[in-house]
Amino acid sequence: MTSLPETTGTPDTAPVAAGTAPLAAPQGWARKPSTAPTGSIPEHERMITDARERIDTIDDRIIGLIQERSAVSAVVQKARVEAGGRRVNLSREMEVLSHYRDALGKQGTTLAMTLLELSRGRV
Numbered sequence: 001m002t003s004l005p006e007t008t009g010t011p012d013t014a015p016v017a018a019g020t021a022p023l024a025a026p027q028g029w030a031r032k033p034s035t036a037p038t039g040s041i042p043e044h045e046r047m048i049t050d051a052r053e054r055i056d057t058i059d060d061r062i063i064g065l066i067q068e069r070s071a072v073s074a075v076v077q078k079a080r081v082e083a084g085g086r087r088v089n090l091s092r093e094m095e096v097l098s099h100y101r102d103a104l105g106k107q108g109t110t111l112a113m114t115l116l117e118l119s120r121g122r123v
C-alpha cells in the first residue's frame, strides 16, 4: 500500500502565530512530472484517496467526540438547574473559549462558540 509522505524538513515560512493561517505550502510540495504508466491510477490520485479516507475517519471521531461532549455538558447543566442554578455559566464558557483560542488561534474561538452552542443551545 502506498504510504502518505511525511511532512519533513523546514517549512519555507516562519512558524505562524496562533490565529494566523499559514499561506505557503511546506517545502517538498512542488509539482513533479507524473511518472505513472499510461492507463494506471496515478500515484498522487491513490495518495489523495488514501488521505481522504483518513480524513473521513478523523471526522467521524471528531463528530463522536462532539456528541460525547454534548452529553457530558448536558449532565452538568441538568445538575445545576436541578440544584436551582442557571443552565449557563458564562465564566466557565470564557475558560472554554480561552482554551480553544490558546490552542488554535482566532478560529479556535469560533470553533469553541459552535461547540458551546451544540452543547447548550443558543443563549
Ligand SMILES: C=C(O[C@@H]1C=C(C(=O)O)C=C[C@H]1O)C(=O)O
Pocket: 072, 073, 074, 076, 077, 087, 088, 089, 090, 092, 093, 096, 115, 116, 119, 120
Ligand atoms: C457544562 C457546563 O454548563 C454549560 C455548558 C458548558 C460547556 O458545554 O462547556 C460550559 C458552561 C455552561 O454554560 C459547565 O458549567 O461546565
